[in-house]
Every structure is written in structure tokens, then in C-alpha cells.
Amino acid sequence: MSEAASHHDDHHDHHPSGLMRWLTTTNHKDIGTLYLLLALVMFFIGGAMALVIRAELFQPGLQFVQPQFFNSMTTVHALVMIFGAVMPAWTGFANWMIPMMIGAPDMALPRLNNWSFWILPFAFTLLLSTVFMPGGAPAGGWTMYPPLVLQTGAAFPFLIFAVHFMGASSIAGAINVIVTVFNMRAPGMTLMKLPLFVWTWIITAFLLIASIPVLAGAVTMLLTDKFFGTSFFSAAGGGDPVMFQHIFWFFGHPEVYILILPAFGIISAIVPTFARKPLFGYSSMVYASAAIAFLSFIVWAHHMFTVGMPLAGELFFMYTTVLIAVPTGVKVFNWVATMWHSSMTFETPMLFALGFIVLFTIGGFSGLMLGVTPVDFQYHDTYFVVAHFHYVLVTGAVFSLIAATYFWLPKWTGHMYDEKLGKLHFWLSVISVNVLFFPQHFLGLAGMPRRIPDYSVQFADWNMISSIGAFVFGFSQLLFVVVIWKCVKGGEKATAQVWEGAHGLEWTLPSPPPYHSFETPPEPSTIEGGMR
Amino acid sequence: MEPDSRQAANRRTARKLLLVTCVMFGFGYALVPLYNVFCEVTGLNGKTGRLNEAQAAALTVDEDRLITVEFVTNVNAGMPWEFRPMVSKVQVHPGAETVVEFEATNFAQWPVTGNAVPSVSPNTAARYFSKTECFCFTQQHLDAGETRQMPVRFVVDPKLPEDISTLTLGYTFFESLQPDETAEAADPPRS
Ligand SMILES: [Cu+2]
Numbered sequence: 010m011s012e013a014a015s016h017h018d019d020h021h022d023h024h025p026s027g028l029m030r031w032l033t034t035t036n037h038k039d040i041g042t043l044y045l046l047l048a049l050v051m052f053f054i055g056g057a058m059a060l061v062i063r064a065e066l067f068q069p070g071l072q073f074v075q076p077q078f079f080n081s082m083t084t085v086h087a088l089v090m091i092f093g094a095v096m097p098a099w100t101g102f103a104n105w106m107i108p109m110m111i112g113a114p115d116m117a118l119p120r121l122n123n124w125s126f127w128i129l130p131f132a133f134t135l136l137l138s139t140v141f142m143p144g145g146a147p148a149g150g151w152t153m154y155p156p157l158v159l160q161t162g163a164a165f166p167f168l169i170f171a172v173h174f175m176g177a178s179s180i181a182g183a184i185n186v187i188v189t190v191f192n193m194r195a196p197g198m199t200l201m202k203l204p205l206f207v208w209t210w211i212i213t214a215f216l217l218i219a220s221i222p223v224l225a226g227a228v229t230m231l232l233t234d235k236f237f238g239t240s241f242f243s244a245a246g247g248g249d250p251v252m253f254q255h256i257f258w259f260f261g262h263p264e265v266y267i268l269i270l271p272a273f274g275i276i277s278a279i280v281p282t283f284a285r286k287p288l289f290g291y292s293s294m295v296y297a298s299a300a301i302a303f304l305s306f307i308v309w310a311h312h313m314f315t316v317g318m319p320l321a322g323e324l325f326f327m328y329t330t331v332l333i334a335v336p337t338g339v340k341v342f343n344w345v346a347t348m349w350h351s352s353m354t355f356e357t358p359m360l361f362a363l364g365f366i367v368l369f370t371i372g373g374f375s376g377l378m379l380g381v382t383p384v385d386f387q388y389h390d391t392y393f394v395v396a397h398f399h400y401v402l403v404t405g406a407v408f409s410l411i412a413a414t415y416f417w418l419p420k421w422t423g424h425m426y427d428e429k430l431g432k433l434h435f436w437l438s439v440i441s442v443n444v445l446f447f448p449q450h451f452l453g454l455a456g457m458p459r460r461i462p463d464y465s466v467q468f469a470d471w472n473m474i475s476s477i478g479a480f481v482f483g484f485s486q487l488l489f490v491v492v493i494w495k496c497v498k499g500g501e502k503a504t505a506q507v508w509e510g511a512h513g514l515e516w517t518l519p520s521p522p523p524y525h526s527f528e529t530p531p532e533p534s535t536i537e538g539g540m541r
Numbered sequence: 542m543e544p545d546s547r548q549a550a551n552r553r554t555a556r557k558l559l560l561v562t563c564v565m566f567g568f569g570y571a572l573v574p575l576y577n578v579f580c581e582v583t584g585l586n587g588k589t590g591r592l593n594e595a596q597a598a599a600l601t602v603d604e605d606r607l608i609t610v611e612f613v614t615n616v617n618a619g620m621p622w623e624f625r626p627m628v629s630k631v632q633v634h635p636g637a638e639t640v641v642e643f644e645a646t647n648f649a650q651w652p653v654t655g656n657a658v659p660s661v662s663p664n665t666a667a668r669y670f671s672k673t674e675c676f677c678f679t680q681q682h683l684d685a686g687e688t689r690q691m692p693v694r695f696v697v698d699p700k701l702p703e704d705i706s707t708l709t710l711g712y713t714f715f716e717s718l719q720p721d722e723t724a725e726a727a728d729p730p731r732s
Contacts (some may be wrong), residue, residue, distance in 0.1 A: 118552040184558045226569025245715030
């Protein structure tokens with residue numbers, strides 16, 4: 010996207026052109042673009058799988074696919090969306106924006122940066138190739154619980170190594186972000202002046218390096234259980250399959266904040282811009298994010314209330330889980346307080362941000378319901394859980410990613426996007442996504458189980474409505490591609506500030522920004538001016 | 542900062558973070574023994590206790606209380622054994638040692654080695670249920686067609702909470718992944 014940007018300051022880099030340029034690039038903007046493109050492609054691949062699932066569930070009975078393939082779709086859809094779409098998209102935004110936001114010329118470790126991106130296409134080639142293998146793709150769920158996952162056929166080692174590669178990539182990306190923010194900030198850019206997107210990403214990066222290695226350990230144990238005669242999770246050899254669930258969710262709960270914390274940073278950038286008011290409660294946002302990160306490591310067993318825990322354990326995990334609502338509530342109140350008595354306008358990024366605040370909060374509330382042990386016994390493994398995590402991940406993480414794209418697209422390309430199409434994209438998305446996921450709450454409460462291709466007839470109506478919503482939502486996202494494409498190709502010239510209420514160092518650079526962001530650090534007065 | 546010193550600082554920070562990554566990878570593995578120790582200390586997960594004869598004999602028998610102990614047996618999918626308790630339940634006084642027999646038959650045309658994994662429910666009672674002798678302490682090797690009776694000697698701790706009057710002892714036989722011919726001498730897979 011930025012190759013049109015001037016190369017006037019390329020005094021120490023020589024750039025090959027064409028494919029080699031992208032393979033060998035160490036530039037933070039190029040790598041950010043690559044990450045975002047990969048995420049977009051994966052979003053559509055994962056989305057196509059979701060539509061296979063919703064097509065099969067349109068009516069009771071088996072219509073289109075075999076149960077085994079259906080289960081492959083739910084499994085691979087989850088892995089692709091989590092590790093292929095949302096996580097790389099966040100790393101893409103980190104690459105593009107963090108150096109510009111902290112007044113640095115580039116990321117701290119550019120070669121590592123190149124590696125951490127180029128591992129990913131290999132990882133996803135490994136994972137997606139399993140769909141065409143005899144025995145099929147992994148179908149035991151993205152949580153990979155043994156002993157079921159050990160029944161995976163030839164795809165099993167591909168699954169494990171794909172997870173290893175994705176993990177290695179995200180750890181490398183996280184290390185890069187931390188080193189960049191700790192060592193590359195412009196003079197005068199103190200920690201408590203960092204934009205919240207940088208803060209939430211730093212906390213995310215620490216979550217990544219603390220939790221992804223634990224996942225790597227867990228899947229390595231699965232691998233040695235399957236092929237090398239260990240029995241970590243095999244009762245026959247003295248192991249325990251429930252132990253896998255503990256280790257997996259020790260990673261898995263921090264993982265959900267890895268997916269959503271940067272979204273809090275995005276919303277904290279967009280709402281003040283379009284409300285034309287400084288963010289309410291900046292420091293409480295920082296402390297709330299840190300509190301959420303800490304709590305995320307001591308709540309994991311709320312995913313496994315039904316395995317048979319003693320009362321004390323269930324109470325502990327219930328209370329700590331419900332406690333997370335406090336710092337999360339602080340954030341939502343801060344956003345609302347920022348908008349209070351402000352002069353808001355409703356451009357597309359703001360619309361998606363407002364959609365996020367309302368719908369993510371609904372997802373948060375259903376999460377609270379699931380965190381309450383006695384009722385979780387009823388909700389566990391039903392569509393209520395599916396509705397909950399799609400509210401926090403689709404109308405949460407994905408909406409904020411879309412909002413962020415609209416927000417910074419003029420900065421990246423130097424052109425304004427088509428506001429009419431953007432608004433159409435928002436209204437189609439926000440209506441269809443609720444038609445898609447809201448009925449799943451009812452299905453779950455009525456007892457419809459997850460991950461089953463068929464269902465009893467009393468669930469038929471809501472499933473049909475949900476599937477209609479899914480197809481409208483899925484195809485609406487093609488509009489997003491059209492808007493991006495048009496914006497890259499041309500359009501009204503964007504100013505440096507782009508949005509009237511925008512503050513922060515990235516808006517002091519021209520649109521599109523130069524290839525290297527801040528060759529000379531910005532003046533401390535510019536940093537003060539960027540503070541809101 | 543000079544570019545060179547900044548690069549050195551970057552590498553130092555990156556190395557520290559890499560170290561954290563490696564420590565956390567190790568921590569994932571450390572969760573395995575931690576988990577087992579945690580379960581043994583708390584008796585969670587239905588893991589039962591083990592006593593020697595002297596310890597069991599030292600318990601005082603509570604003649605006023607009768608506890609019902611039920612037996613449940615399972616054979617893991619695909620294992621060619623039949624496995625059952627000789628009695629489905631017994632009534633015992635806390636503190637008194639009791640012996641019950643279980644019987645396993647290998648229907649296969651080949652020898653099979655199995656591990657029995659015990660579990661007590663309710664799991665809060667597991668720490669009060671101890672065995673002094675059990676076929677689950679070692680692997681069991683049955684020749685083709687062989688039938689064997691196997692004793693379990695257990696004692697219920699008199700400190701068992703008042704509100705518990707029925708315990709269920711479950712066993713599941715798993716085909717051993719590493720058949721061990723010197724099973725009797727080997728470490729017990731599970732206590
Ligand atoms: Cu969780």
C-alpha cells in the first residue's frame with residue numbers, strides 16, 4: 010500500500026522489486042501490510058468454512074456434508090480465525106502503527122519481524138492442506154482435547170507443527186513489540202503518554218510470551234503421547250486427560266485477552282477522535298488492562314466447571330471470573346463518559362466502534378452468565394457458549410479491526426475511503442451479525458449442543474434465521490474488500506490529520522507517511538500536543 | 542542514543558524476553574508434576590490414598606458407623622477383557638480393614654497387560670479412602686484366556702465427614718502401553 014510513498018529517505022536500504030521486495034522486506038509498514046493482507050485472506054477462508062457450517066445447520070438432518078467433515082469445519086474455522094485472522098491482524102496493526110505512535114523510525118528487530126511474518130504462510134499451508142488429506146482435517150475441536158484429538162489421522166502432526174509455527178510467529182512478534190516500545194520511544198514519550206493502543210499491545214505481548222509457550226508445551230506432549238510412547242494424558246500409562254484441559258486453558262484464557270485487549274486500545278483511540286474530547290480516565294484504562302491481564306492467569310478452570318472439581322475450586326474460579334467484570338466495566342464506563350456531552354459525528358470507524366461497545370458488552374454479560382458455576386452446568390457445550398464467544402470475537406475483536414482499518418486507511422493510502430459504502434458495510438454487518446448470533450442464545454438455553462451437524466426439529470426455526478444472518482453477514486464483508494480496493498486505487502486526497510479530532514504522533518506525519526516513519530525523533534512539544 | 546548502543550540494548554531486551562519464553566515452556570511441563578502433587582495432597586480427582594499395614598492397623602475402629610462402599614468396574618474401549626467385582630457393595634465400619642475380590646478374564650488369543658486406574662467418588666471422600674493392597678499397584682498380566690481373582694484390601698478413615706455414608710470405588714482397566722514383564726517389581730503406576 011505504501012510503495013507509492015516516497016523513497017527519498019531510503020539512504021541505507023536498497024530495495025529489490027516485485028516479489029523479492031515483499032519476501033525480504035524489513036520495513037515495518039511493508040510487514041504490517043503483509044500481516045493485514047494475510048489476515049484478510051484468512052478471514053475469508055475461515056468465513057467460507059463458517060458458511061459450510063451454517064449451510065448444513067440451515068435445516069435439521071444431513072444435507073450437504075458428512076459429520077466428520079462438519080467437525081473438521083468447526084475445528085479448522087476456529088484455528089484459522091484465531092491464529093490466522095485476528096492474531097495476525099493485531100500484529101499487522103502493531104507493525105504499522107506502533108513505530109509511528111511512539112516516534113520511532115521502525116520496529117526494533119526488523120529481521121526477526123520479517124521471519125515472524127513469513128513463518129505464517131507455511132503454518133497455514135500445513136494446516137489447510139489437511140483438509141485434502143485422507144482421513145480429513147483435524148475434527149476434534151480447536152481445543153485439541155485428548156483422547157479424541159489423538160484419533161486424528163495423517164493430519165495430526167500437521168496440526169501440531171502448524172500450532173508450533175503460529176506460536177513461534179506470535180512470540181517473535183510480541184518480543185519485537187516489547188523491545189520496540191521499551192527501547193525505541195522518542196525522547197519525551199514517557200510510558201504514561203503512550204497511546205492506549207500501544208499500552209494494550211504491550212500487555213498483550215506479555216500475555217503472548219507467557220501463555221503461548223505453555224500451549225507449545227501442551228501440544229508437544231500430545232505429539233509425544235501419540236508417537237513416542239509418553240503418557241502425559243493417557244490413563245493407561247498413569248496420565249490424565251483432564252490435565253490437558255488444565256494446561257490448555259492456562260494458555261486459553263489469556264489467549265482470549267490476547268484477541269481482545271488491542272481492541273480496547275483501538276476503541277480508546279477512535280471514540281475520543283469522533284467525540285472531539287480527550288479520553289476519560291486514561292490512567293484507569295492502563296490499570297484496568299493490567300488488572301485484566303493479571304486476572305486472566307487465574308481463571309482458566311471456568312472452561313471446565315463440569316470436569317468434577319471440588320466446591321472450593323468452583324467457587325474460586327467463579328469469583329475470580331466474575332471479578333474481571335470490574336476492570337472491563339471501568340473501560341466501558343470510560344468510553345461512555347468520553348462520549349458524554351461531546352460533539353460526536355458518526356463516520357464509519359465511529360459506527361463500528363459504537364457497535365463494538367454495545368455488542369461486546371452483550372458478549373461480556375453472557376460471559377458473566379457462563380462464569381457462574383451452577384448455571385454453567387446447563388450452558389456448558391451448548392450454542393449459548395457459541396453465541397457468547399462470537400459476540401466478543403466477531404462484534405468485539407473483528408468489529409474493532411474493521412473500525413481500525415477505516416480509521417487509519419486514509420493515513421496508509423493517502424486517500425479517503427468511500428464513506429457511503431463504508432456506512433452501508435456497517436449497517437449490513439451490524440444487522441446481519443445480530444440475526445446470525447442472537448438466536449444462538451435461545452438455541453443454547455433450549456439445550457442445542459455445539460459441534461453437532463444435526464439437531465432436533467424444535468431448534469429448526471432459530472437455526473434457519475441464524476443461517477440467513479450468516480450468509481448476509483458473510484457476503485457483506487465483500488463490501489469491505491471493495492472499499493479497501495477503491496481506497497488504495499485512489500480517491501479524495503487525505504490530509505495529514507485526516508480526522509478533525511485526531512490527535513497523536515501518527516497524524517503529524519503526511520498521508521501516506523514516508524517509508525521510514527521518524528528518521529529524526531519528533532519534538533517533545535509535538536508529543537505534548539498529541540496527548541489527549 | 543547512538544544507533545550501535547541502541548541495537549545492543551535491543552538485543553539485550555530481546556534475549557531477556559526469549560528467556561522468559563523458554564521458562565514458560567518449561568512451566569508448561571512443570572504443571573504436570575505440580576498437578577499430580579496437588580491432586581495427591583488434596584485428594585482431588587478421586588485419587589485414593591495408600592497406607593501400609595501398620596498404619597492401617599493403628600486406626601481405631603468406629604463400631605457405631607456403617608459406611609456403604611459400592612464397586613464399579615470398567616474396561617477401556619477396545620480392551621479384550623471382562624472385569625467385575627465379586628460383590629457389588631459391602632458395608633464396613635470406619636477404621637476396619639476389609640478385603641474384596643475382583644475378577645478379570647482375558648478373552649483375547651494373546652496375552653494382554655493392563656493397568657487399573659482407581660477413582661473414588663464423591664471426590665471429597667477420596668482422601669479418607671486408603672488401600673493397603675491393590676491389583677492397581679502393579680500392572681496385571683493375563684495370558685490368553687486366563688481368569689484371575691485379585692484382592693483389594695482397604696480401610697476407610699474414621700475421620701470421614703459425617704455427611705458421607707456411601708462411597709463408590711471405581712476401577713477402569715486400560716491396556717498397558719508399555720507391557721512390563723517384571724510388573725511385580727516395577728514402581729506402581731498409581732497409588
Ligand atoms: Cu476463559
